[in-house]
Amino acid sequence: MTIGYSGVEKIDDLIDADQGLVSRHVFSDPAIYEMELQRIFARCWQFLGHESQIPRAGDFVSAYLGEDPVVVVRQDDGSITGFLNVCRHRGMRICKLDAGNAAGFSCSYHGWAYDRRGKIVDVPFGEMYANAPLDEGWAAVPVAQVASYKGLIFGTFDPEAPSLVDYLGDMAYYLDVLVDRREGGTELVGGANKWIMDCNWKYGAENFVQDGHHAFSSHISALMAVQPDDAEVTDFPGGCTVTPGGGHGGGWFAEPTLDMVVRDEVLLKYHREVVRPESIRRLGAERDPVHNIGVGTVFPNFSFLTGVQTIRVWVPRGPHHMEVRSWTIVDRDAPQEVKDAQLRLVRTTFSPSGLLEQDDGENWSMCQDTLRGYVSRQLSSNVRMGLGKPIDGDMAVPGRVMHGWNEEPGRGFFERYRHLMSEPTSRVWSGR
Ligand code: FES
Ligand SMILES: [Fe+2]
Numbered sequence: 001m002t003i004g005y006s007g008v009e010k011i012d013d014l015i016d017a018d019q020g021l022v023s024r025h026v027f028s029d030p031a032i033y034e035m036e037l038q039r040i041f042a043r044c045w046q047f048l049g050h051e052s053q054i055p056r057a058g059d060f061v062s063a064y065l066g067e068d069p070v071v072v073v074r075q076d077d078g079s080i081t082g083f084l085n086v087c088r089h090r091g092m093r094i095c096k097l098d099a100g101n102a103a104g105f106s107c108s109y110h111g112w113a114y115d116r117r118g119k120i121v122d123v124p125f126g127e128m129y130a131n132a133p134l135d136e137g138w139a140a141v142p143v144a145q146v147a148s149y150k151g152l153i154f155g156t157f158d159p160e161a162p163s164l165v166d167y168l169g170d171m172a173y174y175l176d177v178l179v180d181r182r183e184g185g186t187e188l189v190g191g192a193n194k195w196i197m198d199c200n201w202k203y204g205a206e207n208f209v210q211d212g213h214h215a216f217s218s219h220i221s222a223l224m225a226v227q228p229d230d231a232e233v234t235d236f237p238g239g240c241t242v243t244p245g246g247g248h249g250g251g252w253f254a255e256p257t258l259d260m261v262v263r264d265e266v267l268l269k270y271h272r273e274v275v276r277p278e279s280i281r282r283l284g285a286e287r288d289p290v291h292n293i294g295v296g297t298v299f300p301n302f303s304f305l306t307g308v309q310t311i312r313v314w315v316p317r318g319p320h321h322m323e324v325r326s327w328t329i330v331d332r333d334a335p336q337e338v339k340d341a342q343l344r345l346v347r348t349t350f351s352p353s354g355l356l357e358q359d360d361g362e363n364w365s366m367c368q369d370t371l372r373g374y375v376s377r378q379l380s381s382n383v384r385m386g387l388g389k390p391i392d393g394d395m396a397v398p399g400r401v402m403h404g405w406n407e408e409p410g411r412g413f414f415e416r417y418r419h420l421m422s423e424p425t426s427r428v429w430s431g432r
Helices: 030-041 164-168 171-179 202-208 221-224 257-261 265-283 286-290 338-350 355-370 408-422
Strands: 021-023 044-049 059-065 070-073 080-084 099-101 104-105 112-114 120-121 146-149 154-158 186-197 239-243 246-254 294-298 302-305 308-317 322-331 381-383 399-402
Touching: 030 308, 030 408, 044 059, 044 070, 044 186, 044 322, 059 154, 059 308, 070 154, 080 146, 104 381, 112 257, 146 164, 146 171, 146 308, 164 171, 171 265, 171 286, 171 294, 186 338, 186 355, 202 294, 202 302, 202 308, 202 322, 202 408, 221 257, 221 355, 239 408, 246 286, 246 408, 257 265, 265 286, 265 308, 265 322, 265 338, 286 294, 322 338
Parallel strands: none
Antiparallel strands: 021 381, 044 154, 059 070, 059 099, 070 080, 104 112, 112 120, 146 154, 186 322, 239 246, 239 399, 246 294, 294 302, 302 308, 308 322
């Protein structure tokens, strides 16, 4: 039996990560997308929110694990739990709000009521269930594991998944540049931006796992627009990438890229005089270059940009669409004028109306659009930049660092993807 429209029998025939060849079917085939929902999104750790969104008992946020809606709730004991946002009666969303504070949740269809942990506490006409009791097995399906990494909340439906720290592995070292650069930690400001893009979720994830080099061609006009009239924007800085394993990856620009994107002197001064010195004291000098605009993706679909300070999730919405959910992340100890400036920066660069986001959105949606063609779908995506180049063994940092722009982390991303897609799972919800 073949997989979807691809004509091949196993996923290994669609992806040769060692050679950087990825069949374009994985960006468009409905059957492959369906496999992703089970084999990737029903078991990998995914970003759910930030602890600053739910500081008090009863605070909640809505999120997604794959296409499954979930609610994440702060409990009385300070712990964070989550449950599938699907009523066990007919499947209505239990909670329709994005965020708030609640003693419990009541389904608006027939009024089944759930407590903060998703247990059923009241049902209208309850006496009519005397012979069909709504026991614990009818509670909202729990998110099997919820854990935080320095403020970032992740969850998985897989009860046997490794711990979050083990899952992040060496990627945590680079994530620290975003979330642990100052003593007070981080918080989100300005709420979420949410919008639909006409492309597969992997276009966003793969771009952020490594892709600094697209800035040379994609973003040059946007960068010219934010620079003074007499500035030279033709000489782009180099960069390097890291492949830390687990399908995660990242890269960072050489100096002075942040100054090319940021013109706000309040932000530049704060970055230069506060963030980087404190970060060097806390994290060491080896990670300092990552501040100068670093990109990263935590497999499968959580990405971030240091310097600009945006985090986002590429929520899958079928093979041809994704929902982007993005936030601005700031240092909790930063002055208010810096927080305001950071929010302004994200809104004008990486948001639905952001200058650079527009460039990316056009690229990704046009890549997706060409997949409508039969012949176009038969091609392979070329993820071969830097293939065979040496890994730098001199860097005293974890992961495989390669100097010069390259697509080594993309090969790591698709190798992890291939591995998970080749391995059926039965370790997800098996109740009623
Ligand atoms: S669907 Fe929720 S109470 Fe009926
Ligand atoms: Fe971009």
